[in-house]
Amino acid sequence: MNEWMVFFSALSGVAGAWLLYLASPRQQWLAHRSSPRVSAGVGTALLLLSLALLLSMMGATEAVASWMVLVMLVWTLAPFLGAWRAGRRTLS
Amino acid sequence: MKIRNDIIKVYKDVHIWVGIISGLMLFIAFYAGAITMFEKPLERWATPPSALAPPPPIERTEALLQAVFASHPQAAKHYLVVVRPSAEAPARVIWREPGKTRREFTEYGASFAADGSLQVEKLAKAPVAQLVDTLHQLVGLPFPDAVARQIMGAVALMYAVALVSGLIIVLPTLVKDFLALRIGKNIKRMWMDVHNALGIVSLPFHLVMALTSVVFAFHTPFYAVQEKVVYPHGLPWGQHEPAPLPGPDEYPLPADALLRSVEAQLPGFEVYSFIFREDQGQLEASVTGLDVRHGTRGRTQASTHLNPYTGEVDPHDLPGRMESWDAAVNAFFMLHFGSYGGNAMRWLYLVMGLAGALLFYTGNLLWIESRRRKQRDGLVPAQKRSAQVLGCLTVGVSLGCVIGISATLAATKWLPGRVDDVALWHQGLYYAFFAAAVAWAFARGAARGADELLRLAALASLLVPLGSLAGVWGIGGTWNHPGAGFAVDAVALAAVPVFLMLARYTRKRMADGHTDSVWSTAGGSADPAAEGADARAVT
Incomplete structure (x- = not known):
């Protein structure tokens, strides 16, 4: 597998999942949600790009599984990072 | 989505009890399983x-x-x-x-x-990586394989039930609370959100783990049923067309020629080894290796037959070249092992595994918090015995597993040459630290025990890279393979400040948190007399 392609697919997957988190009503990373529809649109496009890149490099099952694990991981960690940042905002 | 309250209550009861029974064994399975993602590098690091x-x-x-x-x-x-x-x-x-x-x-x-x-x-391949894998496979139980595997299967079934029942419980508020994590005065809601944050999004991962584990535990009866129902002439175990007998002037190809031949036939497949067996005067061969674009049903490698006389590969056993049924079975295994995508995927599985371990830990915390006897009229009530016992068990078993694995890893570079049976010593060290940690948690109570055991976990983790450092200087027969095990030492070292930080938070919780809790030394001591006492005045 081309390492740059792996890097870009991971990067677009993380960025896409993160933007979708920022678009969600329960996000805490930002004090105020800004243009959630744009975030959701760009996030979805990046996630699809990530999946397409993975499909071009790996078997179909492996690509979908890799993509899902990446998204699951970002969305598992995102609420914790958001809560941590909200806590710091409250302190400052 | 609306579900009747009485239905939710039934599923909540089911979720709580299967979670309580299986949660700590699943913690061990996930913590050890996360480490097992790097079984080969660990084996390399640990082998003299x-x-x-x-x-x-x-x-x-x-x-x-x-x-x-x-x-x-x-x-x-x-x-x-x-x-x-x-x-x-x-x-x-x-x-x-x-x-x-x-x-x-x-x-x-x-x-x-x-x-x-x-x-x-x-x-003398180091046995410590195998020990961690066995802890993972047998959910940490020190019983013979035949017994522990059946219990593991039952635990995996309870895990699947807990996942389904947990999903049904959160369905009514799923959309509203999706990705929520409310940290505030309501501790119960906070642990609920943490538990959901760890469990809801990663539900597909957990379903795969639960179902595959059930199959791993009960594969023998499954095969027996298949043999009765599907394959009346017996399961076709690895059957392949026998290779034609070699002619009188045919000789096996040398290894370098075989390697060139396989690399030409299987681009992207990294060859690890060739295995040869002599069968009735004829040489049979297989090639092992990995193509990270395709997952394998083996944990670390795939293998397939190879004609040693011609170098021709029979690719039908290789992922990406299998027939649909074999590919489906292969996918089942690979999704459990994370044997696709190379090291990047292994790191993701490692973090998902640790998050899974936390899921079970927080489930127990939630149970304890839900049963907290709250302070009224300035009096701190004694906490329920069940909450105290589960608090001590949760702390002792979870941190006992963490300390036991770190301690037995820390001993890796000191045991060879000093003891006869290295594998037995590794096993003994793990269970000795594990049992001591559980006993310590009960002796000291959940709060103090957590603080002290977390500090011990930090020390045990620090000893892992110190063993390698001793190897760099050649102290006491230790060793260090340059480059090969750096990640093992680095991860153990990175765990040290994490454990210390958790210990600091635990002390802060003891000092500043609710006094009417098992996590407070004021209200949560494991004093046997506490159950009988109605309340104690706040001093």
């Missing part, structure tokens, strides 16, 4: 250096084989040619000699000394 001379180039494999067969004719029955020798497989040629049972064997490796003479060494 070989006394053999550096392996000869692959082009000289035939000469080495001839020398081995001349002095050890039994080696010709079953031997291995390693393409890229490493610390855990340090010889170009390795062979196995059978032991008392089918699964027992001794491995030998061979090389040429500087003067060209044959060197043979009994190989």
Whole structure:
């Protein structure tokens, strides 16, 4: 597998999942949600790009599984990072 | 989505009880399983250096084989040619000699000394990585495999039930609370959100783990049923067309020619080794390796048949080239092992595994918090005995597993040469620390026990890289393989401040948190008399 392609697919997957988190009503990373529809649109496009890149490099099952694990991981960690940042905002 | 409250209550009860019964065993399975994602690097890090001379180039494999067969004719029955020798497989040629049972064997490796003479060494692959894997497979139970595996299967079934019932419980508020994590005065809601954050999004991952574990535990009865229902003439175990007998002038190709042939036929497939078996005068061969674009049903490698006389690969056993049914079975295994996507995927599985361990830990915290007797009229009530016991068990078992694994890893570089049975010592060390941690948690109470055991976990983790550092300086027979095990030491070192930080938070919780809690030394002591006392005045 081309390492740059792996890097870009991971990067677009993380960025896409993160933007979708920022678009969600329960996000805490930002004090105020800004243009959630744009975030959701760009996030979805990046996630699809990530999946397409993975499909071009790996078997179909492996690509979908890799993509899902990446998204699951970002969305598992995102609420914790958001809560941590909200806590710091409250302190400052 | 609306679900009747009485239905939710039934599923909540089911979720709570299967979670309480299986949660701590699942914590061990996930924590050990996360480490097992790097079983091979761990094995490499833990294996003592070989006394053999550096392996000869692959082009000289035939000469080495001839020398081995001349002095050890039994080696010709079953031997291995390693393409890229490493610390855990340090010889170009390795062979196995059978032991008392089918699964027992001794491995030998061979090389040429500087003067060209044959060197043979009994190989001593480190057993510690296998111990961690066994803890993972048998959910930490110290019972014989046949017993522990059945219990593991039951635990996996309860895990699946907990996942489904948990999903039903959160369905009514799923959309509203999705990705929520409310940290505030309501501790119960906070732990609920943490538990949901760890469990809801990763539900597909957990479903795969639960279902595959059930199959791993009960595969023998499943095969028996298949044999009765689907395959009346017996399961077709690894059947393949027998290779045509070699002609009188045909000889096995040398290893370097086989390697070139396989690389030409399987682009992207990294060859690890060739395995040869002599069967009724005919040589049979298989090739092992990995193509990270495709997952394998083996934990670390795939293998398939190879004609050693022509170099032709039979690819039907290789992921990406299987028929649809075999591909489906292969996918089932690979999703559990994370044997696709290379190290990047292994790191993701490691973090998902640790998050899974936290899911079970927070489930217990939530149970304890839900049963907290709250302070009224300035009086701190004694906490329920059940909450105290589960608090001590949760702290003792979880941190006992963490400390036990770190301690047995820390001993890795000091045991060889000092004890006869290294594997037994590793096992003994793990269970000794585990049992001591559980006893300590009960003796000191959940709060103090958590603080002290977390600090011990930090110390045990620090000892892991210190063992390698001792190896750099050659102290006490320790060793360090340059480069190979850096990640193991780095991860253990990174865990030290994490455990210390958690210990600091635990102390802060003890000092500043609710006094009416098992996590407070004021209200949560495991005092046997506490249950009888109605309340104590706040001092």
